[in-house]
Amino acid sequence: MKERIVEIVEDFLKEHKQEVNYTIEYPKEEKFGDYSTNMAMILASKLKRNPKEIAKEFVDFALNKSDGLFEKIEIAGPGFINFYINRSAFxxxxxxxxxxxxxxxxxxxxSTKKIQVEFVSANPTGPLHVGHGRGAAIGDSIARILSFCGYKVEKEYYINDAGLQMQLLGLSTLVRYKQLLGIDEALPEEGYKGEYLIDIAKQLIVEYGENLLNKDEDEAIQICAKKAGDTILNDIMETLREFRVEYDKVFNEKKLYENKEIEESISLLKQKGALYEEGGALWFRSSQFGDDKDRVIRRSNGAYTYFASDVAYHRNKFLKRNFSEVIDVWGSDHHGYVKRVKAAIEAMGIDPERLKVVLVQIVNLLKGGEKISMSTRKAQFVELRDVMKEVGVDAARFMFLSRSIDSHLDFDLDLAKKQxxxxxxxxxxxxxxxxxxxxxxxxxxxxxxxxxxxxxxxxxxxxxxxxxxxxxxxxxxxxxxxxxxxxxxxxxxxxxxxxxxxxxxxxxxxxxxxxxxxxxxxxxxxxxxxxxxxxxxxxxxxx
CATH class of the missing domain: 1.10.730.10 (Isoleucyl-tRNA Synthetase; Domain 1)
Structure with a gap:
């Protein structure tokens, strides 16, 4: 019915040889009909005419064109046109x-678009918390909706497993391992303090006994990082499966290094004249593409930044796997990252509009009317799995989606359990x-x-x-x-x-x-x- 109204409005505008941006909406009050449009007022400002005169002209036009669809059409206020659909049409x-x-x-x-939806993609450094839960519900639902609407959709999880965070995870796990063996050693200040690492350290003792103490520390850290990363990732994936989220592909950041894709991406940016050296570091001219400043892509010590991985990853999505469109679901704390990634895509010759970044706002958990205090840095957070156990998967998913993506969400645990x-x-x-x-x-x-x-x-x-x-x-x-x-x-x-x-x-x-x-x-x-x-x-x- 709305489509039919659009057709009639468009025919009217064609007769006047005009194109205007109008809206067709549901009136807030039932007495104003089933649909309403502001077309007459928008057109009036363009033609310098009285909007009510245009509205009256349109009403006569629409009633002749509608084949009995409308019971009546009325003009309201300064020139709104209200449509009352004939009940027999319903x-x-x-x-x-x-x-x-x-x-x-x-x-x-x-549309035959091939769309990738990448979401959650939490570092395998700890269990999923409620913030990840909202991102999972949103990303998975976006993919379901797009697939239902006829698009070819692929769901992907990206594992950041090649950077400093994994080193810190390995070191933190090694310290827990030593503590369990009676060695008094403090966790690194920037390390991971969650209790879950104690359980992983216990598994390492079962597997290695005290042998890790005799290994070179770098080797021991790598062993601990792999064990912790694999264990945590398995837990993440199991949690997501319980949350009814299944992925088509899991992509490892390490592959970008192993397959030389970071070097290839840098080479492409060099060809495009988008890089320069300064202070021994390699910089990307992101300010030329809408970012607020240029960004380091390779540090003066030769190490690549996280940004370098992201550039290579998105080149892989668009130029190697040929997705028509990519939807990245990120936490709201990544808002400053959007422009630089889009800048890199544009610099590589890819239309930046093909990347859509969905920023998910924070979740506040409420219990007994009080907000539950959470801090990921202090390892004080509520795990997604605990929320699922308390309210169930259905309630958790529904509540995570009960506000628009760009709105903060107050998740009332007591309400979610009410029958x-x-x-x-x-x-x-x-x-x-x-x-x-x-x-x-x-x-x-x-x-x-x-x-x-x-x-x-x-x-x-x-x-x-x-x-x-x-x-x-x-x-x-x-x-x-x-x-x-x-x-x-x-x-x-x-x-x-x-x-x-x-x-x-x-x-x-x-x-x-x-x-x-x-x-x-x-x-x-x-x-x-x-x-x-x-x-x-x-x-x-x-x-």
């Missing part, structure tokens, strides 16, 4: 949707379960040829509107890579279902109306199931 639309619900929901984007309508995930899952319970009571199946024109009650029409709106929100979620829009659509649909359920019975004596209502709630259940799957939450049949 019931007819339900029949069309019921033919193939999934096909109806899929946006008609007609009531206050808990948003329970509210949506209960809507699905309610419909499943109704359908279980039927002796016959769903009649897709039911007479939907019998659906005239406000709550019935509101449900159909909510289905249509869910499709629009899903397309928005795909285009803007924002899973929150799916959550928003699910909550709206659940609310309309509960409101309908509390006022009307489905299984009634009027056979024709019963079949129409059964078809309606069946379509709602299919939409709820699809939406929940897109965010990795189970669609429950019983609660």
């Amino acid at each position: 019931s007819q639309q339900l029949r069309n949707i019921a033919c193939d619900v999934e096909a109806y929901l899929k946006p008609q984007l007609k 009531s309508n206050e808990n948003p995930v329970y509210y949506v899952q209960y809507a699905h379960a309610r419909i499943s319970s109704i359908l279980e009571q039927l002796n016959e199946g769903v009649d897709k040829n039911a007479d939907t024109s019998l659906l005239k009650e406000k709550e019935e029409i509101d449900l159909i509107k909510s289905i249509i709106r869910f499709k629009e929100l899903l397309e928005k979620a795909c285009i803007q890579t924002e899973p929150y829009f799916v959550v928003k659509g699910l909550l709206d649909l659940a609310e309309k279902l509960h409101r309908f359920y509390n006022k009307h019975r489905v299984i009634i004596e009027d056979e024709n109306l019963k079949r129409a209502r059964v078809l309606l709630v069946w379509v709602v259940r299919e939409v709820l199931r699809t939406g929940l799957n897109l965010i990795g939450v189970e669609a429950k049949n019983k609660m």
Whole structure:
């Protein structure tokens, strides 16, 4: 229906030989119709005409073009145009949707893009915390949504396993190993202080006894780093699998060194004239590409920076694996890194718009109304696995997505455990379960040829509107890579279902109306199931 309104508006603008950026939105109040546009006001400022005159001209034009779609079109305020859809159009639309619900929901984007979504990618230096959990829920849901919408999507985890952090991990583990053997040695100030390293050090004692004490310290650190890194990475991947996240590929930073890809990337940047030497270091001219200053890519001691690895990694994504588009999901603390990576991509001759960086804002955990204090530096954080154990995977994933990506999230653990309508995930899952319970009571199946024109009650029409709106929100979620829009659509649909359920019975004596209502709630259940799957939450049949 929105698409039809767009067509009519575009036809009107073509007749006036104009192009303007207008919006078509849902009015905040029901009395202002089903859709509203500001087109007349935008066009008026361009044509230097009265917006109400343009609106009146458009109303006559639209009513002639609409083939009975509109019950009426009204002009409001300074020139808003409000569309009231004919109720029979909604019931007819339900029949069309019921033919193939999934096909109806899929946006008609007609793209063959090959997209990579890289997310979480936490250094294997400690267990995943709640911040990683939000990034995992967002990244995985973005990939699910894009795949549903027809894109070829590959999910990737990038392991930073070649830098100073791994050396610090190895040293910290070695110190824990020595402490367990009775040697009094303090952890390095910048080292890792988490208790999890004690368990890894115990495993090293089982494997090596005291033999690591007799080895060269550098060798001992490397042994400890590998053991700790492998153990932690296995734990990370197991946690993510429990969180319903599966990757298509795991990429090791070490491969960039082993395959000489860092040298190749530097050679390419040199060919493009994007590097210079100063003070013995090699610098990238990132300020020429929108960054606030130039960046060191190789230090004066010959060691490559983390930035060098990132340049090579993104060259690999675009020029070696030929992804049409890359979506990196990073923590908000990486916001300063976006410009320099995009600058390097542009310097290598790649359109920087092909890289989209999604910055995930922080999570505050609340319990008993109080914020839980967390600090990764002091190893004081709540592990993702602990949150899953406390509230369940469904609640955790849903709550992580319950605010837009660029908003901070207050995750109320007590709310997430409630078996009531206050808990948003329970509210949506209960809507699905309610419909499943109704359908279980039927002796016959769903009649897709039911007479939907019998659906005239406000709550019935509101449900159909909510289905249509869910499709629009899903397309928005795909285009803007924002899973929150799916959550928003699910909550709206659940609310309309509960409101309908509390006022009307489905299984009634009027056979024709019963079949129409059964078809309606069946379509709602299919939409709820699809939406929940897109965010990795189970669609429950019983609660």
